[in-house]
Amino acid sequence: MKYLPLIWSGLWRKPGRTILIFLQVSVAFALFGVLQGLKTGVTHAVAAARADLLIVHSRLSYIMQPLPLGLLEQIRTVPGVKVAIPVELSGGTYQKPTQGIGIVAVSPEPDWPTAFTYTIAPEYVAAFRKSRTAMLVRDLVAEKFGWKVGDHIPLQLAVAQQNGSSDWSFDVVGTFTDSDIGGGRYIVIVSYPYFDEARALKKGTVNHFNVAVSDPKLATHVADAVDARFANSSHETKTESLRELAQESMQAIGDFDFLIRAVVGAVLVALLFATTTMMVQSIHERTPELAVVKTVGFTDRAVFLLVLAEALAVFLAGAVCGLGLATLVLPLAARFVHGLTMPGVVVVTGLLLGVLVALVSATIPAALAARQRVVTALAGHRAA
Numbered sequence: 001m002k003y004l005p006l007i008w009s010g011l012w013r014k015p016g017r018t019i020l021i022f023l024q025v026s027v028a029f030a031l032f033g034v035l036q037g038l039k040t041g042v043t044h045a046v047a048a049a050r051a052d053l054l055i056v057h058s059r060l061s062y063i064m065q066p067l068p069l070g071l072l073e074q075i076r077t078v079p080g081v082k083v084a085i086p087v088e089l090s091g092g093t094y095q096k097p098t099q100g101i102g103i104v105a106v107s108p109e110p111d112w113p114t115a116f117t118y119t120i121a122p123e124y125v126a127a128f129r130k131s132r133t134a135m136l137v138r139d140l141v142a143e144k145f146g147w148k149v150g151d152h153i154p155l156q157l158a159v160a161q162q163n164g165s166s167d168w169s170f171d172v173v174g175t176f177t178d179s180d181i182g183g184g185r186y187i188v189i190v191s192y193p194y195f196d197e198a199r200a201l202k203k204g205t206v207n208h209f210n211v212a213v214s215d216p217k218l219a220t221h222v223a224d225a226v227d228a229r230f231a232n233s234s235h236e237t238k239t240e241s242l243r244e245l246a247q248e249s250m251q252a253i254g255d256f257d258f259l260i261r262a263v264v265g266a267v268l269v270a271l272l273f274a275t276t277t278m279m280v281q282s283i284h285e286r287t288p289e290l291a292v293v294k295t296v297g298f299t300d301r302a303v304f305l306l307v308l309a310e311a312l313a314v315f316l317a318g319a320v321c322g323l324g325l326a327t328l329v330l331p332l333a334a335r336f337v338h339g340l341t342m343p344g345v346v347v348v349t350g351l352l353l354g355v356l357v358a359l360v361s362a363t364i365p366a367a368l369a370a371r372q373r374v375v376t377a378l379a380g381h382r383a384a
Contacts, residue, residue, distance in 0.1 A: 055209075059237055083210075084115070087106055088192055093155070105189075105191065124175065133194060155169070168198075275315075
């Protein structure tokens with residue numbers, strides 16, 4: 001405790017330099033915390049994606065190549081298939097071209113929600129089946145536009161009706177939530193039979209089929225059986241689980257873990273060089289003071305530890321501030337990526353990294369301070 005005043009005075013000998021180092025460390029570890037939290041969120045999202053929910057789409061293209069509705073009955077006869085629902089995707093706008101909405105047309109058959117990641121109240125499911133123009137609205141859409149049950153909503157869709165008009169109208173019968181982060185934030189669900197009957201083109205086709213299997217352990221076997229059934233046909237399929245699609249999406253942007261490690265590594269190395277340079281400069285400026293400290297009885301080891309303690313104080317304070325800032329920021333980003341958290345292991349790792357970087361950056365300046373000779377330091381000071 002008796003050395004605390006020395007450490008404190010050493011830190012604030014040059015307040016500007018100390019504050020600059022503190023800010024550099026804070027920013028570096030805030031970035032570290034946010035990136036690690038993002039990694040955790042993505043890992044959580046992939047792990048949470050349902051492995052028992054299969055998507056049957058065209059082998060040629062997941063989005064652009066439609067499949068005939070006639071494949072549905074053949075898919076349902078595959079052993080292990082519990083529920084199979086046709087799905088058609090489209091896009092639209094509400095009032096303004098900038099207010100885009102994703103349209104998901106599904107066939108409201110019994111137990112259809114089990115083939116999706118949606119959570120819908122039973123009364124809303126029942127109401128959706130009763131009306132051809134019914135529309136279920138995701139909670140985010142209802143919140144954004146202020147829609148409520150009973151509203152009659154006009155939409156402009158990218159799909160034209162038989163009369164040539166792109167104006168469609170639907171009745172809000174309920175809301176829902178979606179646990180799939182890749183499913184789109186602003187989406188609504190409409191009746192596929194009504195949608196298919198009213199549209200002018202591509203009648204009797206779907207974007208893909210959602211298939212729920214009776215046992216998650218059978219997912220791979222069912223996927224292979226479905227694809228085998230349509231092999232060498234004019235409509236070959238590719239069946240993937242929702243988890244596989246999530247993993248493919250991650251692979252499409254490269255090695256996510258490598259990217260995070262590379263960015264964090266580059267930031268920490270840059271921090272190391274910057275802080276080491278400033279601390280070496282600080283030691284040169286403090287040469288007379290350190291010489292006086294040795295004169296009053298401090299050993300080389302004590303001076304070495306004193307400089308290390310100053311570095312540890314600044315780095316730990318900056319690391320705590322940066323990780324705390326990341327902890328506050330992550331919940332704000334959770335609205336875009338579910339599962340973003342600041343795990344305790346990330347905090348502990350960050351603090352340990354702070355200690356490590358502090359020790360590495362302060363070792364050379366501390367060694368220079370410890371090796372100084374009192375006579376030479378004071379003589380140099382007088383000559384200056």
